[in-house]
Amino acid sequence: MLEYLDSLSASESDSDAELETILLYLRKSKKKKKPNSEYLKKRNTHGEFSLNKELCDERFINYFRLNREEFKEVHTLIQPIIHSEGCNAQKPIGTEEKLEVFLRYLASGDSYKSIAHSYRMGDRTVSKIVNEVSRAIWKTIQPMYLPQPTEEMWISIASDFETIWNFPHCVGAIEGKHVVIKKPNKSGSLHYNYKGDLSIVLMAAVDAKYKFTFIEVGPMGRFSDGSIFSICELEKKMAGGSLHLPSPSEIPNSENIFPYVFVADEGFPLQINVMRPYPRRSVMQNFENKVFNDRLSRARQTAECAFGILASRFRVFRRPFENKVTSVVDIVKAACVLHNYLRRNSTVTSDIGQNESNENLSSEQLVQIQRNLSRSLNAAFSVRKIFTEYFNSVGSVPWQEESVSLRHN
Incomplete structure (x- = not known):
């Protein structure tokens, strides 16, 4: 066929229409699909x-x-x-x-x-x-x-945290997890996290009933400490005042003004609107600080439970993703939305994990983010102090001393 085409192109008497017909036939034959098995x-x-x-x-x-x-x-x-x-x-x-x-x-x-x-x-x-x-x-x-949050929504969430988890003015628990992935092409060391895995970060805020109120997927795994939260949209909105958090106000039986706060672990910086636990050296011989850490940990476990339920329900999180990073982002976002949809009628008691399909997270997936070592503002320390005083006075609950004793003995 190729020899015939060469002869056609070399001959001055060849018809252009005939040549075009043959070329068109060749193009169609190349595109012809193989029959399905x-x-x-x-x-x-x-x-x-x-x-x-x-x-x-x-x-x-x-x-x-x-x-x-x-x-x-x-x-x-x-x-x-x-x-x-x-x-x-x-x-x-x-x-x-x-x-x-x-x-x-x-x-x-x-x-x-x-x-x-x-x-x-x-x-x-x-x-x-x-x-x-x-x-x-x-x-x-x-x-x-998973709508954009409003002030009315935050107030409703805070009411649930106070009723179920005994932490007033709490609007959510923040948690970040590494979602393990297969190494993308030409990515170098961008996705390596502190555990040596390749990952992207899922940052989320969770309400009192284990539903996500905010998610952000995509920061590369090499980011750790405060850098992950500092580039997160939640922190940017919080710092810019566009998160629509309610104004600070009094808590019943207390004369202090309390801001509305998120609770988090040591992986996040202490801020006016983000409460993290006291470091170990500050609780060794300080019972009041132990009480604060215990109350905060109890409220913060809603985030751990939410991730546990997510990974238990959707076992795609139990192994490294082999998709392209853009596809992983879309899949994780869809899974989080479906998680909220399936929890729309769920009820929660103060017994953490009761009647929930919550399993321990795999050591190879949804890995904890690295601890934060950044310095905090004095105003943030003052906010944590007034919460500590409240939990050890008018805001105390009957079971907290026994809970602290069990946790620290």
């Missing part, structure tokens, strides 16, 4: 999507982490976005099957190839579906179940 052709009859229709309700929940009604509701929300109308495929993959593929990936953490094998589709197709559905879930569900 017999295995892929049986997707509609033997694929997992077809077989899952036989699942009982209990197995359906275990398989996808949503019950059938929740599946239908989420599907209704994202269907217009992931609909495949107008695609080139003769039999485009349906929207319900796409949602199933994504939820199965979250629930199991299996590789794309494993899921592609069971659903009888290509692994690249699975990759595209996961990316498409994760973005659709964030776009449609985030405004309802």
Whole structure:
């Protein structure tokens, strides 16, 4: 064929139309797809999507982490976005099957190839579906179940923390976790964290009922200490006064003015609106400081419980992500939004973890961020001091002395 084309181009009497026809034929023949294997052709009859229709309700929940009604509701929300109308495929993959593929990936953490094998589709197709559905879930569900915070919302959260966890004027527990990933191409040491893993950081604020009120995904794992929080959007809004936190006010039976605060561990700097525990040297012989640390730790465990429930429900967090970083960000955001959606009717008691699917986090995933060693302002120390005095006077609770004794003995 090539020799024939060369002869055509060399001849002055050749027709240009004939040459163009042959070239067009060659281009079309190159683009012609290989026929699907017999295995892929049986997707509609033997694929997992077809077989899952036989699942009982209990197995359906275990398989996808949503019950059938929740599946239908989420599907209704994202269907217009992931609909495949107008695609080139003769039999485009349906929207319900796409949602199933994504939820199965979250629930199991299996590789794309494993899921592609069971659903009888290509692994690249699975990759595209996961990316498409994760973005659709964030776009449609985030405004309802992870909205921008308002002053009324903060006041409601503070009321829950006071009622359930005995920490007044607390508007959330802040926590940061390293989400372990596979090394991106040409990334150098950007994603290496202090434990030697490659990761991106998931920064979150959690309310009294284990729901996320703020998430930010993406800072590279090499950032540690205060640098992670300092570049976080939550801290920027807090410093700029655009977080809509309520104005400081009195707490009943106390004459002091208390700001509304987040609680955090040693990985965060002590600030006027961020309370962290006293360091070990300050609690060795100081019972009042021990009481403060105990009360703060009790409220702060809501964040640990939220991450534990997230990793227990969606086992994709139990192994390193092998996706591109941009895809990991979308998947993590979608998982956090679904976590909030599934907790919309959940109740919480003061018994931490009671009746919750909360498991200990894997040592290889959702790793704790490194401790913070930055200096704090004197005003922040003063705020912590008035909370300490309150917890050891009019704000004391009957069980705190026994709790401190158990924790420190």
